[in-house]
Amino acid sequence: MKFDLFELAGQVAVVTGCNTGLGQAMAVALAEAGADIVGINKSAPVDTCRAVEALGRRFLDLRADLADIAVIPRLIAEAQTLTGHVDILVNNAGIIRREDALHFRVSDWDEVMAVNLKAAFFLAQALARLCIEQGRGGKIINVASMLSFQGGIRVPSYTASKSGVMGLTKALANEWAAHGINVNAIAPGYMATNNTAALQADEARNAAITARIPAGRWGKPADMAGPVVFLASQSSNYVNGYTLAVDGGWLAR
Ligand code: NAP
DSSP states (O other), X not given: OOOGGGOOTTOEEEEXXXXXXXXXXXXXXXXXXXXXXXXXXXXXXXXXXXXXXXXXXXXXXXEOOTTSGGGHHHHHHHHHHHHSOOXXXXXXXXXXXXXXXXXXXXXXXXXXXXXXXXXXXXXXXXXXXXXXXXXXXXEEEEEOOGGGTSOOSSOHHHHHHHHHHHHXXXXXXXXXXXXXXXXXXXXXXXXXXXXXXXXXXXXXXXXXXXXXXXXXXXXXXXXXXHHHHHHHSGGGTTOOSOEEEEXXXXXXX
């Protein structure tokens, strides 16, 4: 059997929020498979840039706060101008706010929805327009969550945004599959990153979460590598609108 189904040489992938955590691991995995990377970050992606370049791949460093979607057309245009074409988008940047629903503030609602859902949609739209113009298809990978499937507690805007991400993944897949654009999502389970630092530090919650995961451990950023390369490569050409859980069995339980 040939394994070049996962080859990404000659492809360019935009990854948002890749200075750390899951985004960093996915950017490096895509580079390992042969893609050049365009990082869209608020903070300097120093380690990611170094890791991608050490693999002999190009890393283009674009900076933006995705809470403001006005920056998006410029970002995608700049990515195309500087790399020639863009083929893959990983909508990874995301934030979470924790508070009882009874006391949840408008600003915590708006900030989470702006980054997790609104920016993800308008980045996907910008990439799809470009892919149609380029005429060579494309791959859009959204980052969903267990809270695309479950309700969670004290995270209403996060749950709403990630449930929206899963719905949007299906909606966009339906509209763009005929253009050769695959839209899918990855729903990470409990992964050890900055995003879950508070949960990891809470001894009781940490133990309860670990006990409920069939795999018996929290996920690591590197657990995203295979799934993202699969969804970015020709291996998944007939996979449309699907949200793949990478959760150590959490949802199966
Ligand atoms: P993380 O370590 O907190 O990383 C989040 C990334 O998003 C960072 O690069 C961050 O940049 C970026 N970001 C946040 N707000 C941004 C903005 N306004 N503009 C541009 N970039 C922004 O979290 P992570 O765990 O790797 O999370 C990555 C994705 O996975 C998120 O969508 C998250 O919701 C999702 N997820 C995580 C888990 C988990 O267990 N960790 C589970 C399910 C889903 P800065 O560092 O500059 O703030």
